[in-house]
Amino acid sequence: MSLRIMIKIGNSYSPRPQENFVFTARILLWLLVFFILAMGTAWSADIQVTASVDKQELTLEDSIRFSIVVEGTRSAPPPQLPPLDSFKVRSRGSSSSFQIINGDRSSSITYNFALLPKETGTFTIGPATVEIEGETYRTAPITLIVKEPSSEPDSSREVFAEMVVSNKKPYVQEQVTATLRIYHRVEVRNLKTNIQFQGFREEALKEPVQNTRIVNGIRYLSYEISTALFPLRAGKVEIPAGIIELDQVDRSRGGQRSNFFDPFGQGSIFNNFGRLKHNTLRTKSVTLDVQPLPQKNRPQDFSNLVGDFIISAQLSRAEVEVGDTTTLTVTVAGQGNIKDLSLPPPHWGNDLKVYEDQSEFRQTSGARSVSGEKVYTYALVPLQHGRLQVPAIPLNYFDPTKGDYVSLQTQAFSLTVSPGTGNSKLKVVESGSGPPDTSGSSIHKIGEDILPIHTGPEVFENQKITTGSGILYGVGLLLPVGLFLISSVLYKRQQRLKYDIAYSRSHGAYKQAQNKLSVLSPNGDSREIARELSLIVREYLGNILNFQGTAITSTEVEEKLRKGNFSMKEIQATQKLLKSHETLQYAPTTGTPPEELIQDARSLLDQLEKRS
Amino acid sequence: MTMPALNFKVFIFWVATLFLPATIWGQVSTEISQGHQLYNQNQFGEAAEIYEQAITHGMKNGHLYYNLGNTYFRMGNLPKAILNYVKAQNLLPRDEDVKANLEYAIRQTVDQLDGRKPHALESILFWVRDVNISEHRMALFWINLAFWIAMAVRLHLRTPATQSVRNILLAFLLLALVSTGFRWHQETHQSIGVILPQQIDVHSGWNTSTVALFQLHQGTLVSIVQEKENWYQIELSDEKKGWTLKSNIAAG
Numbered sequence: 080m081s082l083r084i085m086i087k088i089g090n091s092y093s094p095r096p097q098e099n100f101v102f103t104a105r106i107l108l109w110l111l112v113f114f115i116l117a118m119g120t121a122w123s124a125d126i127q128v129t130a131s132v133d134k135q136e137l138t139l140e141d142s143i144r145f146s147i148v149v150e151g152t153r154s155a156p157p158p159q160l161p162p163l164d165s166f167k168v169r170s171r172g173s174s175s176s177f178q179i180i181n182g183d184r185s186s187s188i189t190y191n192f193a194l195l196p197k198e199t200g201t202f203t204i205g206p207a208t209v210e211i212e213g214e215t216y217r218t219a220p221i222t223l224i225v226k227e228p229s230s231e232p233d234s235s236r237e238v239f240a241e242m243v244v245s246n247k248k249p250y251v252q253e254q255v256t257a258t259l260r261i262y263h264r265v266e267v268r269n270l271k272t273n274i275q276f277q278g279f280r281e282e283a284l285k286e287p288v289q290n291t292r293i294v295n296g297i298r299y300l301s302y303e304i305s306t307a308l309f310p311l312r313a314g315k316v317e318i319p320a321g322i323i324e325l326d327q328v329d330r331s332r333g334g335q336r337s338n339f340f341d342p343f344g345q346g347s348i349f350n351n352f353g354r355l356k357h358n359t360l361r362t363k364s365v366t367l368d369v370q371p372l373p374q375k376n377r378p379q380d381f382s383n384l385v386g387d388f389i390i391s392a393q394l395s396r397a398e399v400e401v402g403d404t405t406t407l408t409v410t411v412a413g414q415g416n417i418k419d420l421s422l423p424p425p426h427w428g429n430d431l432k433v434y435e436d437q438s439e440f441r442q443t444s445g446a447r448s449v450s451g452e453k454v455y456t457y458a459l460v461p462l463q464h465g466r467l468q469v470p471a472i473p474l475n476y477f478d479p480t481k482g483d484y485v486s487l488q489t490q491a492f493s494l495t496v497s498p499g500t501g502n503s504k505l506k507v508v509e510s511g512s513g514p515p516d517t518s519g520s521s522i523h524k525i526g527e528d529i530l531p532i533h534t535g536p537e538v539f540e541n542q543k544i545t546t547g548s549g550i551l552y553g554v555g556l557l558l559p560v561g562l563f564l565i566s567s568v569l570y571k572r573q574q575r576l577k578y579d580i581a582y583s584r585s586h587g588a589y590k591q592a593q594n595k596l597s598v599l600s601p602n603g604d605s606r607e608i609a610r611e612l613s614l615i616v617r618e619y620l621g622n623i624l625n626f627q628g629t630a631i632t633s634t635e636v637e638e639k640l641r642k643g644n645f646s647m648k649e650i651q652a653t654q655k656l657l658k659s660h661e662t663l664q665y666a667p668t669t670g671t672p673p674e675e676l677i678q679d680a681r682s683l684l685d686q687l688e689k690r691s
Numbered sequence: 692m693t694m695p696a697l698n699f700k701v702f703i704f705w706v707a708t709l710f711l712p713a714t715i716w717g718q719v720s721t722e723i724s725q726g727h728q729l730y731n732q733n734q735f736g737e738a739a740e741i742y743e744q745a746i747t748h749g750m751k752n753g754h755l756y757y758n759l760g761n762t763y764f765r766m767g768n769l770p771k772a773i774l775n776y777v778k779a780q781n782l783l784p785r786d787e788d789v790k791a792n793l794e795y796a797i798r799q800t801v802d803q804l805d806g807r808k809p810h811a812l813e814s815i816l817f818w819v820r821d822v823n824i825s826e827h828r829m830a831l832f833w834i835n836l837a838f839w840i841a842m843a844v845r846l847h848l849r850t851p852a853t854q855s856v857r858n859i860l861l862a863f864l865l866l867a868l869v870s871t872g873f874r875w876h877q878e879t880h881q882s883i884g885v886i887l888p889q890q891i892d893v894h895s896g897w898n899t900s901t902v903a904l905f906q907l908h909q910g911t912l913v914s915i916v917q918e919k920e921n922w923y924q925i926e927l928s929d930e931k932k933g934w935t936l937k938s939n940i941a942a943g
């Protein structure tokens with residue numbers, strides 16, 4: 080607008096040099112703005128979004144690079160990917176570029192993703208979308224074919240994996256070693272494994288090991304991860320196919336080859352010259368035929384211990400006084416599912432008070448198997464003097480190599496107990512504090528395990544809040560409130576009766592009048608009854624309106640009742656009754672029967688009571 | 692001071708409320724005892740089945756969840772063990788055995804992470820995690836009763852002492868109401884979960900196409916923030932947040 084004005088008035092006067100400069104600057108500024116807007120329009124008009132993959136056929140062990148390139152802008156939001164349920168998607172970052180070649184500008188952003196197939200088949204990657212300045216750009220769909228990986232390792236394969244189990248027909252709870260072997264002829268890094276061992280209890284074995292193995296005449300380095308598995312049930316149990324992701328180092332573009340193997344990417348800086356190529360490996364599923372433990376020769380107190388074990392016991396002191404403590408240490412050691420060992424409680428007899436400490440467990444994971452040691456400690460306190468027997472502790476287990484059950488037991492100990500020095504109070508060991516340290520040495524923690532289950536029947540009350548108990552609880556919460564309100568009302572009423580004379584008189588007026596009416600005899604003299612009735616009605620009026628009722632006359636009634644907000648009809652009825660009573664008291668004859676007089680008075684009182 | 696007849700009646704009403712039974716608990720079933728026996732015989736699969744059956748039949752008991760946690764631990768099913776220990780801890784918040792086994796189980800996981808995010812109010816109501824909902828309800832019941840008794844006493848005895856007692860009890864009552872309401876909200880609305888697979892990717896959205904933000908491993912405890920279709924949004928105690936498939940989480 081200002082530009083136009085300047086041009087219009089430009090013919091009418093000659094601008095000074097300073098004004099000329101301002102004018103020129105403004106022109107240049109407007110041209111610049113116009114140019115930028117024009118460029119922006121031109122660039123936004125040239126925006127293109129394309130998607131590409133580095134290959135269209137792959138196996139389950141491969142991954143593809145999926146790139147989305149947004150050309151014509153340097154500030155596009157990340158693309159919205161189509162549903163890719165058959166692939167795992169990993170972001171591989173983004174890069175942007177800006178080029179000026181022979182005056183032609185071009186800019187682009189590239190978003191990279193790695194797609195890892197989950198299943199075989201032909202898949203179409205639908206259009207990815209990018210929204211720029213309110214406009215949505217779509218890529219063209221891409222078709223991918225995912226095939227099974229080669230069944231046999233061949234010479235062209237640089238990396239492959241397999242799952243090997245030590246025994247395909249184990250017994251239930253027998254230890255089986257499952258080893259994942261990753262064979263490679265090139266350097267690999269960033270190893271990630273995903274293997275599910277459903278139907279087994281698993282224990283990690285020692286650190287992974289590296290070996291050199293020859294497969295089909297080709298020498299491979301083998302990276303081996305072993306896991307100890309304990310089948311939990313008999314029958315066919317499958318270890319499903321495992322997925323291993325890793326990066327292969329491609330050194331064909333220079334950089335020195337190194338034998339250094341660094342699966343977790345912790346290597347030295349000298350390994351950083353190669354180019355990383357992501358790869359996915361898959362192992363075949365392995366089915367185990369798990370055998371049930373035989374019923375034949377099965378000991379009665381067998382507790383599913385499977386493996387090869389020994390048991391030993393040690394008594395800290397063989398000679399003690401009554402009430403003194405000696406410690407029996409029972410150690411079970413061996414290879415197998417010793418973690419699950421639960422030693423049945425020995426039969427101690429009545430001469431010993433026994434405090435069992437928490438068992439200690441120490442596991443040793445070797446390269447191929449799990450072994451361990453479980454130590455049970457009992458603090459024994461003799462209750463009688465003499466020669467006592469500490470019983471042998473039995474242990475039954477199933478030995479899978481023999482295919483039969485083995486029964487062992489510790490030696491029995493003889494304990495000599497002297498009567499003591501007179502102060503033979505029980506030196507009781509508190510639960511959980513462990514047996515007293517009789518050896519004088521410090522105690523070292525040698526293992527760790529979960530604490531035992533709770534079995535006391537008294538603790539197994541249902542803690543569920545049922546609807547019924549919820550309602551009862553609600554009533555329990557509201558009842559005190561209700562009771563307080565009732566007691567509050569009653570208390571206030573009682574206080575008013577006590578201190579508010581008008582209220583107190585009014586409160587008992589009707590009852591008092593009724594009582595007096597009820598003692599009147601209908602057979603009496605009508606004049607006397609009329610006098611009594613007049614007194615009762617006037618007393619009642621005095622009580623409900625808080626004045627001296629007995630002295631009031633029928634003519635004064637109107638004024639009093641009017642103040643008491645009674646209706647004209649009630650006032651007239653009251654006056655009429657009182658006048659009739661006055662007349663009757665002095666009349667020579669009695670025309671109205673006494674019953675009628677009483678009834679009339681009763682009706683009036685009812686009427687007035689309702690009103691008051 | 693002699694008590695008027697009417698006040699005595701009111702007093703009797705109040706005393707009667709003291710003996711109101713709040714709840715009626717069930718009895719220990721023989722099935723659970725069988726579960727203990729099977730556990731001690733290392734027949735963990737059968738023991739777990741019996742414990743689960745008791746829970747299906749309506750039994751809710753911290754010791755039962757604790758035993759079930761031990762059973763799953765022995766079976767090598769760490770996620771279910773941890774989930775049951777957490778349930779046990781909700782009901783037995785001060786039980787040392789439950790705490791020790793939960794901590795031990797968490798130490799066996801790859802992440803060794805208790806990702807449950809504490810609520811901001813827990814810094815003020817610091818006792819909330821140490822008191823279960825039943826204890827909260829009972830505390831509220833007795834404080835409520837004590838407060839209204841104090842109110843009733845104050846009807847008859849208007850002294851500075853009764854006023855102080857009433858005010859103190861009122862403060863406790865309000866605190867108990869807030870605390871119980873918060874605990875109840877936590878029980879019914881706050882959901883926790885345990886990672887089931889060996890390893891999962893946690894995504895930025897409820898779609899596998901979205902970017903994988905971080906990875907978690909089997910047995911890690913997480914807070915479930917919300918759900919959408921087949922996805923849970925999970926949050927860790929260190930503010931990490933993301934989405935994962937519901938099938939990856941055992942929710943409790």
